[in-house]
Amino acid sequence: EPEVTQTPSHQVTQMGQEVILRCVPISNHLYFYWYRQILGQKVEFLVSFYNNEISEKSEIFDDQFSVERPDGSNFTLKIRSTKLEDSAMYFCASSREAGGVSYNEQFFGPGTRLTVL
Amino acid sequence: AQSVTQLGSHVSVSEGALVLLRCNYSSSVPPYLFWYVQYPNQGLQLLLKYTSAATLVKGINGFEAEFKKSETSFHLTKPSAHMSDAAEYFCAVSAPLYSSASKIIFGSGTRLSIRP
Numbered sequence: 001e002p003e004v005t006q007t008p009s010h011q012v013t014q015m016g017q018e019v020i021l022r023c024v025p026i027s028n029h030l031y032f033y034w035y036r037q038i039l040g041q042k043v044e045f046l047v048s049f050y051n052n053e054i055s056e057k058s059e060i061f062d063d064q065f066s067v068e069r070p071d072g073s074n075f076t077l078k079i080r081s082t083k084l085e086d087s088a089m090y091f092c093a094s095s096r097e098a099g100g101v102s103y104n105e106q107f108f109g110p111g112t113r114l115t116v117l
Numbered sequence: 118a119q120s121v122t123q124l125g126s127h128v129s130v131s132e133g134a135l136v137l138l139r140c141n142y143s144s145s146v147p148p149y150l151f152w153y154v155q156y157p158n159q160g161l162q163l164l165l166k167y168t169s170a171a172t173l174v175k176g177i178n179g180f181e182a183e184f185k186k187s188e189t190s191f192h193l194t195k196p197s198a199h200m201s202d203a204a205e206y207f208c209a210v211s212a213p214l215y216s217s218a219s220k221i222i223f224g225s226g227t228r229l230s231i232r233p
Contacts, residue, residue: 042207091160105163107163108153
């Protein structure tokens with residue numbers, strides 16, 4: 001069964017450093033998402049991406065964050081200068097296109113735990 | 118705008134007892150509704166989804182949920198709890214098919230504990 005994969009599973013970084021979280025969505029999916037979950041809290045939407053541009057972003061997704069689909073398989077989340085409060089589990093998800101808008105069953109990856117020291 | 122409220126951050130039941138996790142939603146359009154389960158240190162697994170077909174939805178591991186429009190509820194149930202059901206459960210809402218607002222809004226989660 002196809003699945004979303006994410007690397008690394010755990011990333012430790014120093015405050016102020018740049019990090020790139022990587023995701024490989026399901027191959028025939030065209031909508032991509034990032035969510036985050038701060039320890040003990042709920043899962044929060046960060047950004048959705050379609051046709052090489054951001055479809056929607058939340059208030060959390062400020063100028064320190066960016067997303068990219070650098071090739072035909074990867075989808076990345078970059079945090080330019082990490083802060084302590086960026087420590088969280090980051091989930092990538094993907095969904096199929098249906099008629100040009102997202103078919104809403106999203107498949108989640110296992111997550112990357114980011115720890116900022 | 119859409120939102121989800123999960124009643125009870127922690128629910129504890131005995132093994133073999135009924136599991137009932139409560140979820141109420143708010144949506145300006147007919148919603149899609151989901152229950153996800155998260156085991157410790159793992160990702161999100163879809164338990165079941167409501168997508169405007171049958172109001173009683175059956176999912177994996179013996180769970181089911183009933184969509185009640187009049188009550189704006191989507192409570193999750195399981196007739197007999199098993200020790201392996203101990204996990205965090207998230208109710209979630211999303212815009213329906215063919216809407217441009219495709220993000221999923223999650224509730225704050227309910228931690229289910231099972232007593233032997």
